[in-house]
Amino acid sequence: MTRNTKFFLLLNISIIITGLVFLWFGLKSPSSPSFISPSPYPGAEVTNLSKVKDNDVQAATQGVMGEKAVVGKVVDGDTIDLEDGRVVRLVGIDTPETVDPKRPVGCFGKEASNETKGLLTGKVVILQKDISETDKYKRLLRYIYLPLENGSTLFVNDYLVREGFAKVYTYPPDTKFDEQFKAAEKQAREGRRGLWGKC
Numbered sequence: 001m002t003r004n005t006k007f008f009l010l011l012n013i014s015i016i017i018t019g020l021v022f023l024w025f026g027l028k029s030p031s032s033p034s035f036i037s038p039s040p041y042p043g044a045e046v047t048n049l050s051k052v053k054d055n056d057v058q059a060a061t062q063g064v065m066g067e068k069a070v071v072g073k074v075v076d077g078d079t080i081d082l083e084d085g086r087v088v089r090l091v092g093i094d095t096p097e098t099v100d101p102k103r104p105v106g107c108f109g110k111e112a113s114n115e116t117k118g119l120l121t122g123k124v125v126i127l128q129k130d131i132s133e134t135d136k137y138k139r140l141l142r143y144i145y146l147p148l149e150n151g152s153t154l155f156v157n158d159y160l161v162r163e164g165f166a167k168v169y170t171y172p173p174d175t176k177f178d179e180q181f182k183a184a185e186k187q188a189r190e191g192r193r194g195l196w197g198k199c
Contacts (some may be wrong), residue, residue, distance in 0.1 A: 164194020
């Protein structure tokens with residue numbers, strides 16, 4: 001075997017091994033999302049909600065699995081329209097009503113809607129599915145994560161409950177974060193945050 005042949009043989013073996021390593025780690029999917037925030041309730045402590053820059057998105061979302069999408073507009077506190085026309089209902093939470101013509105505007109509804117608008121309008125977000133694809137109104141059911149400029153990721157569903165803009169809304173089978181949301185609601189209620197202090 002010549003020196004060149006040995007070199008090419010070793011080179012091919014190393015390329016194959018490298019390819020297998022990339023394939024292995026690329027196919028592995030975590031059983032639950034990993035988060036960048038060190039908080040026991042990821043994304044609960046928000047210090048910077050200014051506009052997300054495109055070059056920050058990849059770094060901020062590398063630990064959260066899901067589909068990237070751009071929010072076109074916010075319908076109300078727990079429902080958003082994506083730029084591509086799809087409608088998303090945030091899973092596991094319920095904000096006071098603001099847009100149903102058959103019902104009056106709920107106490108703290110405008111505040112909840114304005115908070116979600118301020119957080120998400122025009123932003124790139126990560127959508128994560130639980131079990132169900134859509135609800136009876138054909139809205140996507142998703143957990144929403146917002147990449148922040150500081151490199152952390154805000155778990156929006158949790159944040160809205162924890163800050164008193166929403167209540168827990170358990171609707172099986174989509175209950176992956178049910179216990180976390182209940183703990184967040186207890187914290188908001190005890191601290192009389194948002195609707196718990198106003199309504």
